[in-house]
Amino acid sequence: MSKHDAELRKKVETEIQKHKQIVEADTYRQNFHHMPPVGLMNDPNGFIQWKGVYHLFYQWMPFETAHGAKYWGHYTSEDLVNWKHEAVALTPSDWYDKDGVYSGSAIVHDDQLHLFYTGNIEGEHEPEAEYQCLAVSQDGIHFEKKGVLIETPKGYTGHFRDPKVWKNGDQWYMVVGAQTEDKQGKAVLFRSEDLQNWEHIGPIAGSKEGKLGEFGYMWECPDLFELDGADVLMVCPQGLEADGMDYANTYQSGYFVGKWDETAETFQHGDFRELDRGFEFYAPQTTRDEKGRRLLVGWMGVPDQYEQAHPTVENGWVHCLTIPRELKWNGERIIQTPVPELAHMRGPVLMHSSITIENDQKAVRGVQGRSVELNLDFESLEDMFAIELFQYASLSYKDRVVTLSRPHLEDRSKTEFRRVKLDEGLRNLRLFIDQSSLEIFINGGEEVFTSRIYPQAEEEHILFTSLGSTTFSVEKWDLKGYE
Ligand code: FRU
Incomplete structure (x- = not known):
């Protein structure tokens, strides 16, 4: 550890201690979601299971609730x-990452944990340079930096980051998010035999590549993996225009499904589909765990989308991550479900079957709380159904459209909303509610809405509304968090 590195670590520790009481007393402090001890949290990084232990790193600015020279925080x-x-x-702490140890991924090789990340050097308005770097660890806790592996090839701007590394046969591959000099977003491929020397192959997908027209001026956080026989490229394009119910956030997060041809080193793909329909979801990362499952964690935030309007900023912290989800490919779309392990957070179940509400708004006995899981199965739904959460957010369903609304974060006198159309109607809703967040899995995870919510501190009421008649069953569990 260099002297500078040691000093920075000490500064972080002091900052945590300085704000500990205030952050821990915040009524919006999450119960079971990853949040920063202080400062700003963004992308999940280096998600991996190694020797039985899940490592989940994250982008962290400990000294401000704003972006800046990022650290890698670490949960296990x-x-x-x-x-x-x-x-x-x-x-x-080093010349090649002095303005930020930016996002990246983890692999295990030779019994060592390898972290690939981007070293950021800021220019006046934009990154001046971004280097793909390596750090290794024997114990999964202490990391030794190995320096710069890749400098940005010709034809790209300073936006060149977020390496995701995987093994294919004897070869290692890396995909990086990039911007070309003519401002097109790309996912750029590299190949290596030894994890040290990397050959630049070129873009495998991007704006104006193949049949894709203009599709964003920058692509962040690419992730290429196999899922139930399909090849998936997840990516975060920046610069897409809102289009009906789609692309409603400042930046998007979604995927292309296609065929990764390992001989030709190409990726043929279909259309882009958004992963999430809520207000806050970005920069997801996946890993294949020791059970062979494809797991995903996302950031519950969006860059440049009124980040300072989150009320936790007053208490010295902002943002969190999503719960871990398992991914499946059903031949048509990616299905996301909370990992089954989360059932260990549950208290006893409260269950009501065949509740009918007709042209009325009702509470259901015992169905309330701010750290709860709800599962609703619909038997019949005539016209309109809605769930009002804590006199704050509302989730409604009518004419096959699900709408999530909440007071606008920047101007509470306005309402903002996000929507999605369900071609086959609404059958099931599963909600994970934490103190200041909401994750809604629709029809077993065909669509997901991920959002922060900021209701009054003590407000725990949940109300159900129906126009016409709706019959449904509801299960509810209180969820305990972790220390
Ligand atoms: C995505 C992102 C990445 C970058 C990181 C910096 O949210 O902008 O592209 O590596 O955050 O914190």
Whole structure:
């Protein structure tokens, strides 16, 4: 550890201690979601299971609730339920990462954990340079930086980051998010035999590549993986225009499904589909765990989307991550479901079957709370059905459209909403509610809405509204968090 690295670590520790009481007393403090001890959290990084332990790193600015010279924070868990906040994994202590140890991924090789990340060097308005770097660890806690592996090839701007590495046969591959000099977003491929020397192959997908027209001026956080026989490229394009119910957030997060041809090193793909329909979801990362499952964690935030309007900013912290989800490909779309381990957070079940509400608004006995899971199965739904949460957010369904609305974060006198159309109607809703967040899985995870919510502190009421008649069953569990 260099002297500068040691100093930065000490500064982080002091900052945590300084704000600990205030952050821990915040009524919006999450119960079971990863949040920063202080400062700003963004992308999940280096998500991996190694020797039974899940490592989940994250982009962290400990000294401000704004973006800046990022660190890698680090959580570990053996069961995806109980998490421990570890020492900072990486600090921006070297010439090649002095303005940020930016996003990246993890692999295991030769019994060592390898972290690939982007070293950011800021220019006046934009990154001046971004280097793909490596750090390794024997114990999964202490990391030794190995320096720069890749400098940005010709033809790209300073926006060149977020390496995701995987193995294909004997070869290692890396995909990086990039911007060309003519401002097109791309996913750029590299190949290596030894993880040290990387050959630049070129873009495998991007704006104006193949049949894709203009599709964003920058692509962030690419992730290429196989899922139930399909090849998936997840990516976060920036610069898409809102289009009806689609692309409603400032930046998008979604995927292309296609065929990765390992001989030709090409990726043929279909259309882009959004992963999430809520107000806050971005920069997801996946890993294949030791059970062979494809797991995803996302950031519950969107860059440049009124980030300072989150009320937790007053208490010195902002943003969190999503719950871990398992991905499946059903031949048509990616299905996301909360990992089954989360059932260990549950208290006893409360169940009501065949509740009918007709042209009325009702509470259902015992169905309330701010750290709860709800599961609703619909037997019949005539016209309109809605769930009002905490006199704050509302989730409604009418004419096959699901709408989530909440007071506008920047101007509470206005309402903002996000929508999606369900071609086959509404059958099931599963909600994970934490103190200041909401994750809604629709029809077993065909569509998901991920959002922060900021109701009054003590407000726990949930109301159900129906126009015409709706019959449904509801199960409810209180969820305990982790220390
Ligand atoms: C995405 C992102 C990444 C970058 C990181 C910096 O939210 O902008 O592209 O590596 O955040 O924190």
